[in-house]
Amino acid sequence: MRRRRFLRSSSALITLPFLESLGFQRFAAAAPVVAPPKRMIFLGFGWGVTRESWFPDVTTTGADYDLPKGLAPLQRHKKDFSIIQGLENQFSNEAHWGSTFYLTGANRYAVPGQSFSNSISADQVAAEQLGKDTRYTSVQLCGADSDGHGPGQSLAWNRQGKPVAGWNNPVAAFHRLFSDDSTPLEQRQAMLKQRRSVLDAVLIEARSVRRGLSKADTEKLSEYFQSIRDIETRIAKEEQWLDVPKKQAAHPIDEPRGEIEGYQEVKVMYDLLVAALQVDATRVITYRQPGGTTFLQSLGATLSGHNMSHYAPGMRQEVSELRDRKQSELLAGLIDKLKATKEADGTSLFDHVSLSYGSNINSIHYLTNCPTLVAGGGAGIKLGQHLVKADGTPLCNLWLTLLQGIGLDVPSHGDSQGVIKELVNA
């Protein structure tokens, strides 16, 4: 039985600032023009799409192509995104894992003696550099429902190839991003100090436990040490941000309330995501969005995600296509919001963000030609294009293109063989 999610309602109303990065705000007087920062959004939706009606006709490439019905709700933004066909993760064989290797391109069986392994995801590569100056190094959002996504705790996997936890509750995400702690500064400093000493203390015990462990067990326990180190980094950051209030005045966003699932959940998370970038709480966000059973239920269908994914002409395909349209509708709304959000220099958030949207699953059990849409001006890629790459082009070529496009010095990612040249503006 899945516990129903009750969201505590309250009248909390958080107001959001005009977009001003911390850097901008701090040095505004000294440096009149600071370029808005680059940001990345990765959206992953698990169960793929309806292949018959989502992909544009492969014979019409370039700017002159028609959007099929699965993408039709994005018509008004046709110049703002590109569709790329032919990409895949060559090692993926798990027909029901839509997100596990989506951003990593890893081979599940790469490590002898283990039945599962993974490697770092593209967002975490980006976060290592883009995350230095923000409150959160990266933010991982998840649907409450992981149906169709495969193993993992979000789209993100760390350097060690271990899952990175996500926030799967819109209310909790809201508070972490926007609620200010009303506790006096001194007391909060004392609390941070206590958290530090808590970590110091458990480290003593952990080191003592580590003594005398076998090699494999030592490796297992290293996850514990890693997580303590992660928290130390987080605390150091919190300390740095302690006296910086989270919110300033502007368009208000309501605290999510009621029982939010499926379509509404995605909508709310998209709003939070835009707001998080707007306040510069982070510059790298992944969202493993619910596209399975609860999403379908919110559209009035009673099918399970898996059942829908095995669509065939008839009711199941209708539901699958409805899912595509609704997801495109949500994405179009997200792009609207990104465009409407102005940076301090008059450009929009959309101009500085690199957004990708897709799944490791094409549809049904197909893992080739992963549905892929990229948008935003952040990575300097060509928009308004329909590209058809040779079958078997690594999806990691795209991640590499975006990482380099955003200005990171990354020589390769996963099984990448190079950037997608057609996307790179000359």
Place this chain on the structure above:
Amino acid sequence: MREPQLVVENTTKPQGVNDARSNINGLLVAFLLAVFSQPSLDGIAGAEDSPRVVMPNHHRAFFQKYCLDCHDAQSAEGNVDLETLSFDLGTLQSAEQWQKILNALNSGEMPPEDERQVTDEDKTAFLETLSKQLVAARRLLADTGGQITMRRLNRREYENSIEALLGIKVDAGDLPDDANPGGFDTAGGSLFFSSDQFEQYLKLARTALDQAIVTSPKPKVQTRRIEVEDESNRRVQRLYRYHEKGFERWKEWQASGGKSPTEFGFADDNEAAFRKLGWDRNGADFAHYLAREKTQHGALLTVNEPNPQVGLVIPDDAPPGQYRIRARIGVLGDPDPSRTFVEIGFRGERIDSSIDLIACRKVNAPINDPEIVEVLVDIPILKKPLTVDVGVNTGKRVDIGERVIALRQRMPNVFKTGFALRRDSIAKTGANIEPALWVDWVEWEGPMIQQWPPASTQAIFFDDADRAKDADYARAIIERFAKRAFRIKDADPEFVDRLTAMCSSEMDSGKRFEEAIKLPLSLVLASPGFLYLREPASDPLPRDLSGEELAVRLSYFLWSSPPDDELLAAARAGDLTTAAGLARQTSRLLDDERAMEFVSGFTHQWLQMERLDFFQFNPKLYPEFDASVKLAARQEVYATIGNLIRSQGAIGELLESDTILINDLLADYYGISDVHGPAFREVTVPDGMPRGGLLGMAAILAMGSDGERSSPVERGAWVMRKLLHDPPPPAPANVPQLSRLAGESLPARQLLEAHMEESQCAQCHRKIDPIGYGLEHFNAVGLWRETEQVMVRRKAKKYPIDDAGTLPDGTEFQGFFELRDRIAEREAVFARGFVENLIEYALGRPYGFTDQDLSDAILTHGEQNGRTLSAYLHALVQSKAFQQK
């Protein structure tokens, strides 16, 4: 997840302790020879001690015939050279190459269209071997060589460990899911630890300690009786007036001389129509409810509105703990017996439908002589009821959550269904379905306290009368607590120093001793000594476990909980190092009710019962398979296995049996009379009834559906995986989907026969589907049917059922009973599958080829001891593998 109480009648037969080890001594000395003699491991060959997975040589002819024109060593088109490719799949590189070959054939990518095409026969044969060998190769490559990785407590174990330590039930549902692809939640290698988790552990520990450390005076046991008519009638009255007013407005509008709805003041056209509809649908029915004699004193439980639930709130100031909920209930008139169950649960967001089920109880007493229904409910850690807005109709906010207990007549847990039932009844007869139950009053009593201060507080503050509340005492408390939490391993002295200092500094900041000690104690519960089951060992392994380590392994295996005092005492006395002593403790643990933690945890994963929650069963098609039945159906599986273990039942009983373990609700569902009460008990299957054994269980059959239609594929694949120990390879990627017949109204069997048209599909489905045909007389929710009803585009058509089929080895059968007989004859392979799963679960690592000798020894021991479930469990515990790190 709250697992509602499972009531099992005590069918335990005391039994003599058999000295298990003596029976299998000597059997444990085995070489890998067994690996080569297993028929199911065809294609595995090896020299000396390392098994190999090879593609049998005769398949080179396949390459010769279809591939080598382009992919020989010389041309090697696309860099693929199949001429010099190794036929040994046992390296990562080679497995990867073969995986690509499999994918290319499965997807139809190769051979190219203009080349010679593979005949169906050749393709099927090649793909079948290759997919099987790849599964074997993956297993070989993932083999840990018997090494057991230290494991973090999974969520179940964590909750149980906290409860054993503090007597507090915590909800670990917010911790990351431990689900392990294709394995168990006990596999150390697959249990990760992420940074958010550490903070969650700290928080959970703090919440538990806040509750476990109590210095307040003993709470008063309170009893509150609620006369339900007050709240019910007020609510119905309010609803009635709302609709009445709306109707009056509508009449005014009608009389307003042609004003449009918006001119008149309605929001839009719809509002006008709704005012009228609301009255037509509800007015008379609500008035009738309020006018009935039985609602003047007490409340009638109606299907959907006007009074779908009665409830009670356990107020904020009543402490968490166990409460007794009572209700005085009677049956109104002479309704269908399946309707005379009352469901008791936590109220959900919709008062007209949702309920988080705790229990379902049969009501027998008539209305003039009502009975008292009583259930015990755990009210968890203090959580205030949430007040939610339930919408304009009721105009009122209601309390929901885990302090609000609601009672209702049993009904589908889906709002739309209850709504439709009522609407249809009103349309047809002018009135709602006649209620089946009347409630006089509801009552809560509690908290039920056995001891005050609670044992947990006393255990932490030992000897507290004699001690000054200072740093010395704090140190002593921390040391003692850590030793218990770390399963009798001492904490590092420096760690204890730090924690003691922390307590002092908390006290310096003004906290009382009992408050100040909570922070250091919560750290103990977030440190690796508690969170990991550690068995220190320096390489090279293996080494023997100490008695105390063995006690820990044993109790986490059979209870998913830490060892109790008796087990630890036995370990200290050296009992566990003797076969007889270990067997005695194993028997004791298996007889204890905590063994149900093993039974449900293991069975749920072994039989892949998570599928039962994958989808919603369509309540319009299957209103009888409601939340209560689904829960009871799940419990039937656990109760059956638990009972077999305690009563020395044989494993074959799971394949075919004359008796079943059911309660009143399931008896009603299966159509068996004279079973009274919610406890599960053994009942003889009436002649000719298709029950007895896993294949006759509603839960197993329902898992083999998609909530709408039965699925011979799911059922067939499940039988192969779980009963015949011949798992089909995982669903391959990129196989073209068959959709030629989709959307046509055809019986399932005819739809599936299309699988035979494509060799990529046929390679597996020719084995899978025909097993499933044998179960086609069971509908999607496991009830017997004579015809298959197919709904396509809202048209229902009925088809006769053809339930003849074959097993993968070609054995033919006619229908369910023969299928069950044929499978029951294969008890030995079923036992092997069970034992392999048991090894994997108990040792916390994937079952590997290197475990073959271990499973053989366990099976032989089982063979010699009546193939009882407990014999297998004993043999595993007695094995060297279980006693070594």
